[in-house]
Amino acid sequence: MKALLLLAALLISAPAHAQFNFNLNRILDAAKNVGQATGEIDEKQEIQIGRDLGARLLGAAPLVADARVQRYVNHVGRWLAAQTERPDLPWQFGVLDAPQVNAFAVPGGTIFVTRGLLERMRSESELAGVLAHEIAHVLQKHHLRAMQKNAKASLAGEALSMALQDQNSLVRDKLISFGTELYARGLDKSDELEADRLGVVIAARGGYDPYGLPTVLQVLQRMNPDDSGLALMFKTHPAPGERLDALGKMEAVLEGYSAQPRLEERFASETKGAK
Numbered sequence: 001m002k003a004l005l006l007l008a009a010l011l012i013s014a015p016a017h018a019q020f021n022f023n024l025n026r027i028l029d030a031a032k033n034v035g036q037a038t039g040e041i042d043e044k045q046e047i048q049i050g051r052d053l054g055a056r057l058l059g060a061a062p063l064v065a066d067a068r069v070q071r072y073v074n075h076v077g078r079w080l081a082a083q084t085e086r087p088d089l090p091w092q093f094g095v096l097d098a099p100q101v102n103a104f105a106v107p108g109g110t111i112f113v114t115r116g117l118l119e120r121m122r123s124e125s126e127l128a129g130v131l132a133h134e135i136a137h138v139l140q141k142h143h144l145r146a147m148q149k150n151a152k153a154s155l156a157g158e159a160l161s162m163a164l165q166d167q168n169s170l171v172r173d174k175l176i177s178f179g180t181e182l183y184a185r186g187l188d189k190s191d192e193l194e195a196d197r198l199g200v201v202i203a204a205r206g207g208y209d210p211y212g213l214p215t216v217l218q219v220l221q222r223m224n225p226d227d228s229g230l231a232l233m234f235k236t237h238p239a240p241g242e243r244l245d246a247l248g249k250m251e252a253v254l255e256g257y258s259a260q261p262r263l264e265e266r267f268a269s270e271t272k273g274a275k
């Protein structure tokens, strides 16, 4: 919890390379309508559930003790989140001091990337691609919906909402426990592929070369699949090759934005403290 508060205290301002495109906006708007259909868990509850979950997951690894890299990742993440239909969530981004290769999001807008994954990136557009994939999970409430579905199996809809208002209820505890498990088990494959599709759009909308995420997927694909640092990522996500194939269908859209900046040098100087 202390680490989350620390993250919240890292103030940022938006970078100067703002670029908007209305075709991309339309793609995101279409996705937004799906996001509004969740129902019983309201935004305040979503944020609170995310805080509880984030505190639990943070127990597993501390944040990298380098204020510059934390500020930088927050800066890039909040810039991307500001381009989406949920700009007002309490977005916060952090780098976990773990050698494994992973990234994850909790409901309400808290997103972590591991030092192990950051070390394998070469540009800000790659970082943006990974963060945008996680932002898409939050926008589409993928984890929240999976948790809600699980809770509904044992409780009718309205009772769930009431039970969540009680901080100490057993239902709430069960929901958080299942949520914690979810990060070890993974989301549905369709949610992951959707996060990839929206992620490249969000990165492009933020003014980045949208091939950042595919580039990271290629790096993962080239790594030894038996590498223990990849185990959780590979268990919780479809194989990189399958994700790349799916993104390949968007090539015609992405190609139009591929001249946008990758920002390799800025990435190298801002992240050197984390290596």
Ligand SMILES: [Zn+2]
Pocket (backbone or CB within 6 Å): 133, 134, 137, 192, 195, 237
């Ligand atoms: Zn994902």
